Amino acid sequence: MTSCLDRGDTAAGPGGAEVQRICSDVEAYYGARVAKYGATPLGVDWSCQATQSLRFVQLLKICDFSTPFSLNDVGCGYGALCAFLATRCPDFGIDYLGVDLSKAMVSRARRRFATTDQRFVVGQASPRLADYTVASGIMNVNVGYPRTVWEDFVAAMLRDMRRTSRRGFGVNFMSDAATAFDTPDNSGATRLYRTSPGRWIPYCENALGCSVETLDNYGMKEFTLLLRCHENSADPPLRH
């Protein structure tokens, strides 16, 4: 499994080694969280199940539920989205693949949710092309890297999601106005990445060839970008 950057695509981002360092630190961070808090929202840095679910509601607005589809869940953690989908749309056919950097998370996800239609892999990006990709909270905890380096990482993740999504993808960010309760537990604000829609919309439109819808009216100090893919984008999607 490789990302754009791993393949040497460094046009808008750091080299592969830098990405690997970040991935390694992110894995260590979430490995420690899940060891401390278990397979719970706190284990993936959210305050509670309710806010975690509200984020899923927003992200899944990218999906067309009129027909079955395939879905990549990048940064799937312990598989909370599977539980949410089982409650929200129990009889709907979704071919789900959860991807996470943390082996400990994926191990817990497999134990709880693995079926023929729900699979999990360890990695940075999805190894397959799916109709949609969602990613909740993966851009928030910058594990101590300078903002510019972290933004290169964010760009790399967005490119990966674009490459592995046929129809569209959804991702959320903490708003730069955020100071509220529901922020990841950390020792200093420098570990959190906060931004505004304006920082990423031009990138997604111009570099990724997506049309962008912003959701920022769901009561939380964050926003969700819904990105719909155009076939003739500059960075063509992965083909089987």
Place this chain on the structure above:
Amino acid sequence: MGSMIKDSTTLEILVQLNKRFDAESLPEMVELQKEFGVFSSKHSLQHSFALLGIVPTDWSERKRWYKFLEYLKTYPSDLTNVNGHDRVIKAFKDGLEIERPIPISIKCHSAVEDSRVFTEEGRPVVFTLERHLIVSIPTTPGREIRKQAAEVAKKRRAAKKK
């Protein structure tokens, strides 16, 4: 609260609740209520607070906290034929679903003075500028419970001696 959970846990829970329903976090709670019906007569207060992660950090206290929430069903309230448990649910539900929600505060009052769960509107602390919906829970402080238990034991010992 009081006899059922530690005073320090009561304080911790009050801080958690009052933070989650203060003016800054209110839009989030309103949205959660709209989307999921977090507070509803269809499920228990234990379920609602578990969803919101309103639980003691001390694991040994969690069971007692949930037991206390169930025990609220034995409390009276300021509404006829509505027990304390259901009154708290109704207060949160109504407070979050009205057209212009205001912050919600939880406080404790002396069970000796008023044994009912009740609600009122006001300013829960002097530095608050906004009006809050205040949900007040009757409580007997832990020290009072211990004092009462000691007196009962003393009387029992005295009766045995006779």
